[in-house]
Amino acid sequence: MPELPEVETMCRGIRSIEGLQVMGFTMCECRLKPISIQPEASVIAAILVGSKVHKVSRLGKRVLVWFSGNRVLVIEPRMTGIVMLEDPPNQTHLRLEFRLVRGDAQVGLTSKNPTLPMLGEQKLLFWDRRGLGTVSLMSAEELEQQLVQRLGPDALQMTPALYVENFGTSRREIKVALLDQKLVAGIGNIYAAEILFMAGVDPRSRCDRLTSKQWYRISEATHGILNQAILHEGSTLSDGTYRNAINGEGSYQQCHRVYDREGLACLRCESGTVHRIVQAQRSTFFCPTCQKKRGLHPSLSD
DNA sequence: CATATGTCCTGAGAGC
DNA sequence: TGCTCTCAGGACATAT
Numbered sequence: 001m002p003e004l005p006e007v008e009t010m011c012r013g014i015r016s017i018e019g020l021q022v023m024g025f026t027m028c029e030c031r032l033k034p035i036s037i038q039p040e041a042s043v044i045a046a047i048l049v050g051s052k053v054h055k056v057s058r059l060g061k062r063v064l065v066w067f068s069g070n071r072v073l074v075i076e077p078r079m080t081g082i083v084m085l086e087d088p089p090n091q092t093h094l095r096l097e098f099r100l101v102r103g104d105a106q107v108g109l110t111s112k113n114p115t116l117p118m119l120g121e122q123k124l125l126f127w128d129r130r131g132l133g134t135v136s137l138m139s140a141e142e143l144e145q146q147l148v149q150r151l152g153p154d155a156l157q158m159t160p161a162l163y164v165e166n167f168g169t170s171r172r173e174i175k176v177a178l179l180d181q182k183l184v185a186g187i188g189n190i191y192a193a194e195i196l197f198m199a200g201v202d203p204r205s206r207c208d209r210l211t212s213k214q215w216y217r218i219s220e221a222t223h224g225i226l227n228q229a230i231l232h233e234g235s236t237l238s239d240g241t242y243r244n245a246i247n248g249e250g251s252y253q254q255c256h257r258v259y260d261r262e263g264l265a266c267l268r269c270e271s272g273t274v275h276r277i278v279q280a281q282r283s284t285f286f287c288p289t290c291q292k293k294r295g296l297h298p299s300l301s302d
Numbered sequence: 303c304a305t306a307t308g309t310c311c312t313g314a315g316a317g318c
Numbered sequence: 319t320g321c322t323c324t325c326a327g328g329a330c331a332t333a334t
Contacts, residue, residue: 001327033311061328078328080312093312130312132328172305181329189327239314239326280306282327 002077003061004155004186005229005252006242010083011058013245017085017124018055020100022048022067028094035095035128038136047071047137052103060151060185064143065124072143074136075126080241081133087247088127089240096126096135129241155186155226160212160219167207167215174210174218175203176280186226190235190259193285195221197258197268202293203284204277209293228255235259258285266290 002010025048027034027041037044054066063083065073075083081095088094100122126135138146153162166183167174177183178192187195196203198221201214210218229235234250236242237260242250257267262276262285272289 003328036310076329078311079326080328128311130310130326130328132311134329170304176305179327237326281308283325 001079001188001190001237002081002234002242003188003191004058004226005191005232006234006250007058007061007063007077007186008230009233009244009250010063010077011056014063014083014085014124015056017053017065017098017100017122019052019103020122021052021103022050022098023101023121024049024097024099026097028097030092030094032093032131035126035131036134037096038134041096044073044137048073053100059143059147060154060181061188062147070140071137072140074138074143074147076134077128078130078132078134080130081126081128082241082243084125084127084243084245084247086123086125086245088125089129089243089247093127093129093131094125095128095131095133098124100124151181151185152183153185155184155222158184158219158222160216163215163219164212168210170207172207173203173279174201174205174207175284177207179280179282184222187222189282189284190256191225191229193259194225194229194257197286197291198225200291202288202291203279203286205293211294228252258287261285 025041025045027037048067051067051069054068057064057066061076063075077083101120152166167177170177175192175196178187178195179189195218199214199217201218229252232250232252232255233244234242235253236249237253244250258274261274264274266272266274266287266289269287269290272287274285274287277284
């Protein structure tokens with residue numbers, strides 16, 4: 001479930017491809033239904049082979065790979081996609097492969113200096129078990145019109161005032177609204193639960209009924225949870241799907257306070273247990289005892 | 303306009 | 319053991 005921390009980890013993990021030149025690009029053949037790719041792979045290859053990776057960045061839950069010539073490859077991992085350098089979990093679900101090399105100017109130096117990165121090929125891979133991920137190559141202008149303008153502020157840029165401005169008049173439940181990328185970009189099901197637990201806010205609360213104090217706590221929790229999750233390289237759940245760029249696991253799942261802890265004792269209030277409910281066809285985990293619609297549980301300080 | 307629901311996809315795990 | 323069924327939740331299309 002790559003959400004902001006997992007996608008940020010992917011971006012950091014593949015940043016070493018910045019400056020490399022594309023030698024080849026292929027869509028892997030397999031019995032599975034091919035992932036959505038735009039334009040078709042052969043066209044992408046024709047455009048990108050020979051160009052250099054300018055930089056790697058993140059847009060909400062998407063990985064952006066910028067190339068010379070104002071082109072950007074937009075990768076949406078969705079549920080089970082991973083952008084990685086090497087060692088995919090298996091070959092079956094390997095979807096895309098870039099072959100990359102250092103630019104010509106450095107090739108001569110590399111063989112004489114063993115401290116430089118190896119001479120020869122590096123790869124950039126897109127692996128996706130369920131195949132819900134999408135990949136598209138577009139111009140910077142298309143990115144701006146089709147994506148940037150349709151997304152809310154990045155979750156790590158949120159402030160209490162931005163929360164009030166973007167959410168404050170909505171009648172939707174706060175947990176459901178946090179998943180809406182038009183309101184805030186980067187939060188998914190796991191971190192929405194963890195953020196609201198840290199903030200002490202009932203996930204069923206209507207946005208237009210939250211107090212400014214509660215928005216402040218949600219904003220603080222957004223930064224606290226996401227930054228901590230980034231430090232742990234994201235969450236690898238029991239299905240093991242999410243991996244970092246070199247097939248390692250994240251460790252933030254060990255820090256989850258409510259997600260996937262239905263029936264277990266609340267880690268904060270002791271008297272309560274974690275409940276699971278369904279909101280907008282997604283599981284929500286929370287502690288009814290210390291996540292209140294109004295006011296705060298005594299164990300939460302102001 | 304705001305909000306709610308259906309759809310895509312594969313494999314793990316439950317139940318019989 | 320092996321079959322069928324449900325579920326996981328990203329983003330978007332379509333419906334209310």
